[in-house]
Amino acid sequence: MESSSRRSPGLRPxxxxxxxxxSDPSSLDRFPPGPKSGGRxxxxxxxxxxxxxxxxxxxxxxxxxxxxxxxxxxxLDDTLAKFLDDKxxxxxxxxxxxxxxxxxxxxxxxEALGDNRLMIDLADRLVAYKTAAGALLNAKTSxxxxxxxxxxxxxxxxxxxxxxxxxxxMGSLTLANPDAEKRLAAAEDVFRTHDAKALPALQTQLAKxxxxxVAAALKLAQASIFAANDSGSPQDRLSAIATLKExxxxxxxxxxDAIAQKATDPAVKSAAAxxxxxxxxxxxxxxxxxxxxxGVSASSVxxxxxxxxxxxxxxxxxxxxxxxxxVMLGAYSTYVVQTLLPPSLQNWSLAFAIPLxxxxxxxxxxxIERLVIRFLYTRxxxxxxxxxxxxxxxxxxxRSLFGANNRQVTNPPFMSGAFELGGLSITTNRLWIxxxxxxxxxxxxxxLRATPxxxxxxxxxxxxxxxxxxxxxxxxxxxxxxxxxxxxxxIAGVALSQIDNVSPNLGQGYIIDSxxxxxxxxxxxxxxxAFGALLIGLANKLLEPLIGAVQGQIVLLIFIILFIQRRxxxxxxxxxxxxxx
Amino acid sequence: MSARLDQLGLAFVAILIAAAIAVPLLSLAxxxxxxxxxxxxxxxxxxxxxxxxxxxxxxxxxWGYCGILSLGHGAFFALGGYAMxxxxxxxxxxxxxxxxxxxxxxxxxLNWKELPVAWWGFNWFPYAMAMVVMVPGxxxxxxxxxxxxxxxxxxxxxxxxxxxxxxLFKEFFRNDFGFxxxxxxxxxxxxxxxxxxxxxxxxxxxxxxAIALIVAYVVSRAIIASKYGKALVAVRDAxxxxxxxxxxxxxYKLFVFVVSxxxxxIAGALYVPQVGIINPSEFAPANSIEAAIWVAxxxxxxxxxxxxxxxxxxxxxxxxxxxxxxxxLYGLGLLFVLTTLFLPKGLLGLALKGGERKxxxxxxxxAIEEGVEP
Numbered sequence: 001m002e003s004s005s006r007r008s009p010g011l012r013p014x015x016x017x018x019x020x021x022x023s024d025p026s027s028l029d030r031f032p033p034g035p036k037s038g039g040r041x042x043x044x045x046x047x048x049x050x051x052x053x054x055x056x057x058x059x060x061x062x063x064x065x066x067x068x069x070x071x072x073x074x075x076l077d078d079t080l081a082k083f084l085d086d087k088x089x090x091x092x093x094x095x096x097x098x099x100x101x102x103x104x105x106x107x108x109x110x111e112a113l114g115d116n117r118l119m120i121d122l123a124d125r126l127v128a129y130k131t132a133a134g135a136l137l138n139a140k141t142s143x144x145x146x147x148x149x150x151x152x153x154x155x156x157x158x159x160x161x162x163x164x165x166x167x168x169x170m171g172s173l174t175l176a177n178p179d180a181e182k183r184l185a186a187a188e189d190v191f192r193t194h195d196a197k198a199l200p201a202l203q204t205q206l207a208k209x210x211x212x213x214v215a216a217a218l219k220l221a222q223a224s225i226f227a228a229n230d231s232g233s234p235q236d237r238l239s240a241i242a243t244l245k246e247x248x249x250x251x252x253x254x255x256x257d258a259i260a261q262k263a264t265d266p267a268v269k270s271a272a273a274x275x276x277x278x279x280x281x282x283x284x285x286x287x288x289x290x291x292x293x294x295g296v297s298a299s300s301v302x303x304x305x306x307x308x309x310x311x312x313x314x315x316x317x318x319x320x321x322x323x324x325x326x327v328m329l330g331a332y333s334t335y336v337v338q339t340l341l342p343p344s345l346q347n348w349s350l351a352f353a354i355p356l357x358x359x360x361x362x363x364x365x366x367x368i369e370r371l372v373i374r375f376l377y378t379r380x381x382x383x384x385x386x387x388x389x390x391x392x393x394x395x396x397x398x399r400s401l402f403g404a405n406n407r408q409v410t411n412p413p414f415m416s417g418a419f420e421l422g423g424l425s426i427t428t429n430r431l432w433i434x435x436x437x438x439x440x441x442x443x444x445x446x447x448l449r450a451t452p453x454x455x456x457x458x459x460x461x462x463x464x465x466x467x468x469x470x471x472x473x474x475x476x477x478x479x480x481x482x483x484x485x486x487x488x489x490x491i492a493g494v495a496l497s498q499i500d501n502v503s504p505n506l507g508q509g510y511i512i513d514s515x516x517x518x519x520x521x522x523x524x525x526x527x528x529x530a531f532g533a534l535l536i537g538l539a540n541k542l543l544e545p546l547i548g549a550v551q552g553q554i555v556l557l558i559f560i561i562l563f564i565q566r567r568x569x570x571x572x573x574x575x576x577x578x579x580x581x
Numbered sequence: 582m583s584a585r586l587d588q589l590g591l592a593f594v595a596i597l598i599a600a601a602i603a604v605p606l607l608s609l610a611x612x613x614x615x616x617x618x619x620x621x622x623x624x625x626x627x628x629x630x631x632x633x634x635x636x637x638x639x640x641x642x643x644w645g646y647c648g649i650l651s652l653g654h655g656a657f658f659a660l661g662g663y664a665m666x667x668x669x670x671x672x673x674x675x676x677x678x679x680x681x682x683x684x685x686x687x688x689x690x691l692n693w694k695e696l697p698v699a700w701w702g703f704n705w706f707p708y709a710m711a712m713v714v715m716v717p718g719x720x721x722x723x724x725x726x727x728x729x730x731x732x733x734x735x736x737x738x739x740x741x742x743x744x745x746x747x748x749l750f751k752e753f754f755r756n757d758f759g760f761x762x763x764x765x766x767x768x769x770x771x772x773x774x775x776x777x778x779x780x781x782x783x784x785x786x787x788x789x790x791a792i793a794l795i796v797a798y799v800v801s802r803a804i805i806a807s808k809y810g811k812a813l814v815a816v817r818d819a820x821x822x823x824x825x826x827x828x829x830x831x832x833y834k835l836f837v838f839v840v841s842x843x844x845x846x847i848a849g850a851l852y853v854p855q856v857g858i859i860n861p862s863e864f865a866p867a868n869s870i871e872a873a874i875w876v877a878x879x880x881x882x883x884x885x886x887x888x889x890x891x892x893x894x895x896x897x898x899x900x901x902x903x904x905x906x907x908x909x910l911y912g913l914g915l916l917f918v919l920t921t922l923f924l925p926k927g928l929l930g931l932a933l934k935g936g937e938r939k940x941x942x943x944x945x946x947x948a949i950e951e952g953v954e955p
Binding site for chain 1: 731735736737743752877916921925
């Protein structure tokens with residue numbers, strides 16, 4: 001490799017001298033006439049060597065610096081000349097040199113090559129590349145090339161082998177990037193691809209890396225290369241196992257597995273085995289944690305959907321079968337808000353949607369209470385039927401207004417995406433829904449505990465007749481409680497619009513689960529509802545991997561049916577004379 | 582009220598007997614060109630209505646006379662239907678797509694090698710009929726036994742019956758459960774050797790449905806008229822009082838619940854050969870609730886009213902879903918709301934109102950029993 005020998009300027013000071021003295025500026029853009037030029041260059045260099053040595057000594061440090069840049073410029077010329085042949089082996093060699101030399105232009109050139117934007121002009125022996133915008137730039141100087149000359153250029157051909165070489169070269173280029181973040185990203189890239197070609201660059205960088213985070217990532221990447229390619233000494237592989245074991249996770253597991261498969265050295269074999277079992281144990285633990293997280297997430301959805309029902313059912317003992325439709329109205333409110341808001345406010349759509357959903361669902365709830373339910377308080381079974389009828393009407397109404405198809409509700413940026421927490425993967429929208437359900441729960445507790453309305457509501461829940469005797473307008477409390485419960489269901493709809501299809505049937509999917517939560521937790525007690533939601537959500541998700549999602553739900557339904565036999569008033573039954581006849 | 586209701590009941594039975602004779606005649610004996618001719622599809626539709634009417638009578642027996650609003654009767658109906666469907670599946674034999682003499686098509690498709698135990702014996706009609714009665718009956722016995730002994734009443738009972746229906750709904754959707762998964766059972770060829778497609782079979786099934794409705798009515802009527810029936814109504818109106826008087830309330834409820842479930846199962850068994858398919862959507866909780874509105878529209882606690890309500894509502898459904906599909910759900914929804922608000926005794930209650938004027942003092946007692954205060 002002639003270029004790599006030129007890399008150390010001290011070996012061939014003559015070259016540098018010639019380049020720095022002799023060439024006119026335009027010749028910098030040109031390239032020597034071909035690969036053989038290297039030889040002629042050398043001849044020139046050797047004849048002039050003695051001549052210039054004295055001058056160089058006199059120039060001292062400044063000249064030494066000049067060597068470096070000049071030698072690199074020369075090397076770049078040679079490298080770029082290889083592209084002019086437009087032959088795959090030559091191009092591959094040029095890619096290798098670019099990645100090894102890492103001149104500042106290298107990234108742009110390689111990228112252009114990969115995208116079929118690298119152009120050559122055989123007549124003038126010029127290499128240039130088109131930018132993404134379409135401008136033609138000289139590959140070496142980045143100077144624009146006039147359009148009149150553009151016609152002389154043709155593309156450098158690449159094949160798939162070259163493309164992967166370009167990928168690797170880009171990876172090692174960024175490994176040497178002065179920006180630590182970029183180096184980190186590149187190291188993680190290598191970890192994922194465990195491309196053996198990146199090893200030399202990786203090790204060079206590792207030797208001089210100062211940033212501890214990047215050094216760790218580099219070490220990990222190096223370990224992954226040893227593991228995946230079964231290369232390096234047994235010592236290397238042992239340390240690779242140790243490094244990977246520390247990292248843990250699915251990919252580390254498969255990498256160590258790769259070592260274990262091929263290893264012949266008993267020490268390596270046993271180290272791999274013990275590391276594997278350690279990682280297994282850790283993964284299993286994280287798996288349980290992940291399921292718990294899913295469970296908590298499912299619980300939060302259940303809680304949101306059910307907590308409004310807990311209020312209406314708790315206070316009035318009324319089964320509101322149209323509760324699911326209140327949720328659905330909330331989801332459609334979100335859709336309407338997103339449709340009407342100007343683009344500049346889209347990111348804040350939920351801030352508008354939550355109050356709107358509360359108000360819309362709350363008013364519809366109050367209307368239902370005033371128009372239907374209050375006439376049926378003595379006949380709870382008929383209330384069930386009447387509210388079912390209301391739910392059919394509301395579904396059809398929404399279907400007529402918005403169509404039967406699902407409506408598109410987008411996640412605002414802060415609610416989309418996911419992140420890793422240890423071995424947990426956490427989706428942001430689920431996290432926000434948990435936050436929302438907690439806020440709603442606390443808010444409702446405050447309303448119940450710290451406001452006169454809440455006090456009156458609790459009084460009516462516990463003993464309606466006594467509350468009425470104390471001067472509480474039970475009819476008014478019923479109305480407001482129904483509005484509150486329905487409004488909270490509307491808020492639940494905003495949350496569900498982020499994770500579920502917004503369709504007229506949205507509410508139907510949640511109604512039975514919500515009833516189960518309320519009945520299981522015990523009527524008239526928000527803590528019971530929260531606890532019920534948590535238990536059911538967790539049980540659901542923990543059963544899921546064991547017996548499947550549907551079976552899990554069925555088992556839970558049967559469990560709740562049996563549970564109600566034992567405790568007909570739920571986990572946390574209100575104790576009082578009014579409750580049981 | 583009771584005397585007039587019994588008169589109406591006689592008329593009801595007479596009309597049904599007339600229909601059981603007339604419909605086959607009009608369908609089979611007269612020329613298709615005659616204005617009185619009943620095409621087979623219409624016979625089939627009327628037969629379907631009668632099956633719904635049987636289901637409504639069953640539901641009225643528990644809801645109207647015992648105060649149990651069961652939202653699980655759709656499930657009993659579907660279970661009876663599945664038992665019948667399994668018999669019909671086994672009758673297909675080698676005429677299926679895969680021509681397997683033992684295994685129904687969907688099992689061959691799922692690459693099953695042997696007939697599951699649950700399917701054994703279903704090629705034998707008496708066994709299948711025994712299952713039509715026993716499966717819903719035993720489920721009702723187990724479920725009711727638990728629920729009534731634990732004194733689960735009122736809306737709680739409604740909710741857990743709905744949960745039961747929902748659980749079955751989900752279970753039957755699973756292919757692994759062995760009952761055809763979401764496709765259910767269909768492609769039936771013949772019943773008792775008669776082609777299921779022929780007009781005469783359809784007419785016979787109609788008559789069978791009419792007779793079953795008469796039997797269901799007569800049996801229910803007999804239960805209500807007996808001393809047991811009086812106690813049952815008393816349980817409905819004042820459960821605690823009956824318990825304090827020494828009655829085993831749970832046994833009263835359990836018996837009527839099981840009888841009702843069996844009747845619902847028979848309705849399902851007659852329904853399946855007439856519509857030609859049974860699939861898990863029959864378990865949908867919405868179906869059970871809809872059955873409740875048939876009863877409410879016709880009039881709770883009248884039996885005849887329930888049957889009439891089922892036929893009327895389903896006729897309206899057929900008409901509206903054909904003519905104004907957009908508005909049917911509004912209509913059904915309004916029916917639920919308006920009936921419960923303005924017609925607590927249903928159409929029949931409205932018709933009978935003239936003959937009877939007595940102040941109703943029931944509300945406070947009921948309310949206290951339900952645990953809800955006025």
